C-alpha cells in the first residue's frame with residue numbers, strides 16, 4: 347500500500363500569485379471516500395473573493411509580463427509547471443487518490459497526462475507567435491488586411507471531481523497558452539490537487555494573477571464567476587443541470603460558454619470480432635475505469651444476439667477478476683465512488699432498474715469485504731428496455747446496461763437512442779462497417795475497436811445534450827482566443843461614396 351500518511355496541505359485561495367484567506371473565512375471539509383473520514387479542509391470562496399480574483403486577473407491581462415508577452419515566454423512557464431508536476435508526481439497522485447477515491451495507478455497516469463497536456467500547449471503557445479498575425483490577400487490595391495489572434499481576456503474555468511486535476515488542466519493549459527488570465531473553480535468534492543497547482547505556480551514564478559484558484563461551493567463560488575461582468579468566457583465540465591444554470595447566468599451578459607456535459611455512450615459489439623477477451627476487456631475498461639465516473643463511459647453495451655450469451659459469460663469472468671479495494675492498495679482496479687451522495691445515487695439507479703423489471707446479472711451492492719467507504723460492486727444489468735431509466739440516464743458509476751440486436755440498422759438505432767451525444771464505440775473487424783458506424787453515430791468522439799483512449803491532440807466534446815465546444819487539440823486553444831480582423835485602407839484616392847462638397 348502506498349503511504350496514506352502523506353500530509354494534506356492546509357491551503358488558502360490562490361489569488362494574484364499569493365495564498366489569501368477567503369473574505370468570509372469559511373472552510374469545507376475534505377472527505378476521503380475510501381474511509382469516509384475527514385482528512386482536512388479547503389477554503390470556501392464567495393462572491394467577494396471572486397471580485398478580488400477577477401481584479402487580479404484583469405491586471406495580469408494588462409501587464410507586459412503576461413497578457414501581451416509572447417507565446418514563447420508563456421511556453422516556458424507551462425514547461426516549468428509540467429516539470430514540477432512530474433517532480434511531485436508521487437505525492438500529487440496520492441493526494442488525488444485520497445481525495446477522490448481514484449486508484450493510485452489511475453491517479454499516477456493522470457499526473458503524467460497533466461504534465462503532457464502542459465507540454466502540448468507549450469508547443470502550441472510557441473507556434474502561436476507565428477500565427478498571431480496572418481495576412482489575408484484580397485487581391486486589392488486599396489486594402490491591406492490581416493487577422494490577429496489575441497487572448498480572449500479573463501476566463502472562468504469550472505471543473506468536476508472525476509479527474510480533479512486533469513479536467514482542470516484541459517482548460518488551464520490552453521487558457522494560459524493563449525495568454526488569458528484564468529480563474530479556476532474546481533469541484534468542492536475534490537480540490538486538493540488543484541490547490542497544489544497553485545503552490546506549483548508560486549514556486550515556478552508564474553506572473554501574478556495569470557492563474558487564480560478559488561475553491562468553494564458551486565452556487566457560492568462558481569455562480570458569481572459565471573455571472574461576473576468582467577469574466578469574458580466560462581468553460582465548464584460537469585453535469586447537465588449545472589451546465590444549464592451556467593449557460594443561463596452567462597446568457598444575461600451574452601458571455602460565451604463551452605459546456606462539456608455527461609453522456610450515456612454506447613459500445614456496439616458485433617459477432618465478427620476475432621477475440622472475445624479483447625472485446626470484453628475494452629467493454630470493461632469503457633465502464634469500470636475510474637469506477638465508471640467518466641463522462642464518456644460506454645455505459646450501454648449493445649451486443650449482437652448471436653454472441654450475446656458467450657460474450658456476457660466472458661464479461662462476467664473478467665468482471666469477477668477486478669480487484670476492488672482501498673485505491674492506494676497495489677493492483678486495485680476499482681475504488682470507491684467520490685462521495686456519499688454519489689454512492690446513494692448509484693445504488694438508487696440500480697434499485698430503480700430492478701423495480702422496473704431489469705435483471706442485475708452481476709454486482710449491484712456494496713462489496714462484502716469492504717465495510718467502510720463508498721464502494722459499489724461493478725454491476726451488469728440485463729433485460730433492459732429502452733423506456734427504463736437505466737437505459738436513458740447517466741449513472742456516473744460502475745454500472746453497465748446491456749441490450750442485444752440482430753441487424754446493423756437496429757444497432758445504430760439503439761446506439762443513437764439517447765439525448766446525449768458525447769462518445770460511441772464499435773467493435774468489429776469489418777472496416778466498412780466501422781466506417782458506416784463512424785458516420786451514423788451522433789456524437790463527438792468515436793472509438794473503433796477500443797473505448798476511452800484519449801489524446802491531447804484530439805478534440806474532446808459532444809453534441810446534443812452532451813454540450814458544445816471542444817477541449818483539447820488546437821480547438822482547445824481556439825476557445826481562448828479572440829479573432830480580430832484588421833482592414834487598412836492603403837489607397838491615396840478618396841473613397842468617393844458621397845458627393846464631395848468641394849465639387850458643389
Ligand SMILES: NC(=O)C1=CN([C@@H]2O[C@H](COP(=O)(O)OP(=O)(O)OC[C@H]3O[C@@H](n4cnc5c(N)ncnc54)[C@H](O)[C@@H]3O)[C@@H](O)[C@H]2O)C=CC1
Pocket residue numbers: 504505506507508531532533534535562563564565567568569572583584585586588589591592606607608609640641688691740741742
Ligand atoms: N460530465 C462530467 O464530466 C461530470 C458529470 N457529473 C454528473 O453530475 C452529477 C452531480 O455531480 P456534481 O458534483 O454535483 O456536479 P456539478 O456539475 O454540479 O459540478 C461541477 C462543477 O460545477 C460547480 N457548480 C455547481 N453548481 C454551480 C452553479 N450553480 N454555478 C456555477 N458552478 C456550479 C461545482 O462546484 C463543480 O465545480 C454526478 O452525479 C454526475 O452524474 C459530475 C461530474 C462530472
Ligand SMILES: NCCCC(=O)O
Pocket residue numbers: 508509513583639640641642798800
Ligand atoms: N479520459 C478522460 C475522460 C474525461 C471526462 O470524463 O470528461
Ligand code: NA
Pocket residue numbers: 376377378379444445446535536684
Ligand atoms: Na474528497
